[in-house]
Amino acid sequence: EAQVTQNPRYLITVTGKKLTVTCSQNMNHEYMSWYRQDPGLGLRQIYYSMNVEVTDKGDVPEGYKVSRKEKRNFPLILESPSPNQTSLYFCASSLIGYGDTQYFGPGTRLTVL
Amino acid sequence: AQSVTQLGSHVSVSEGALVLLRCNYSSSVPPYLFWYVQYPNQGLQLLLKYTTGATLVKGINGFEAEFKKSETSFHLTKPSAHMSDAAEYFCAVRPYTGAGSYQLTFGKGTKLSVIP
Numbered sequence: 001e002a003q004v005t006q007n008p009r010y011l012i013t014v015t016g017k018k019l020t021v022t023c024s025q026n027m028n029h030e031y032m033s034w035y036r037q038d039p040g041l042g043l044r045q046i047y048y049s050m051n052v053e054v055t056d057k058g059d060v061p062e063g064y065k066v067s068r069k070e071k072r073n074f075p076l077i078l079e080s081p082s083p084n085q086t087s088l089y090f091c092a093s094s095l096i097g098y099g100d101t102q103y104f105g106p107g108t109r110l111t112v113l
Numbered sequence: 114a115q116s117v118t119q120l121g122s123h124v125s126v127s128e129g130a131l132v133l134l135r136c137n138y139s140s141s142v143p144p145y146l147f148w149y150v151q152y153p154n155q156g157l158q159l160l161l162k163y164t165t166g167a168t169l170v171k172g173i174n175g176f177e178a179e180f181k182k183s184e185t186s187f188h189l190t191k192p193s194a195h196m197s198d199a200a201e202y203f204c205a206v207r208p209y210t211g212a213g214s215y216q217l218t219f220g221k222g223t224k225l226s227v228i229p
Contacts, residue, residue: 004156031215033215033217040122040221041221042220043157043203043205044219045217048215050215090156092217096215101147101162102159102217104149104156104158106155106156107155
């Protein structure tokens with residue numbers, strides 16, 4: 001089944017404790033992206049990647065890091081999480097081409113205490 | 114820069130009534146346009162998209178949307194609401210070309226409630 005998977009689905013952590021949220025897709029998509037969803041703000045892009053070893057900032061990159069060492073994986077790293085990073089995070093992937101659809105993972109709900 | 118405005122953060126309709134969710138975009142050239150739906154505790158699922166060609170686009174679950182260039186709009190409609198349509202709906206745009214042409218810009222979402 002074609003899908004985007006994220007782990008963990010739920011995470012509660014404390015301020016300053018480094019964490020990684022994994023994202024993996026099995027559709028051989030070049031493009032991958034991370035979004036955060038906050039009430040009343042919709043989804044905002046954090047980082048994206050056009051291919052292996054090619055990443056760039058989205059609209060809200062502060063406090064986040066990403067890497068793209070393999071085509072299928074695109075982990076999101078919070079080196080020193082803060083309470084304002086409490087949010088619902090989505091990973092998405094797509095082919096690069098004419099009007100291609102982005103497919104979303106199920107989401108990771110992160111709480112930083 | 115692109116922006117997306119969804120009019121109404123909450124919309125309530127009766128079961129069987131028309132669903133109309135409004136989306137307007139701001140862009141120097143017509144972008145690609147998308148509607149996504151998010152059911153409770155789930156990720157986003159594509160409902161429909163406009164890329165080029167016919168301006169009336171049909172999607173899943175009986176939804177459709179019409180691209181109106183003159184009005185910079187892409188409103189989502191469904192003739193008869195069903196209880197299972199209760200969800201949050203997001204309009205999104207992507208540039209046709211140029212820098213950031215794979216970046217989706219989302220509206221803030223409209224939560225649809227269906228009253229029995």
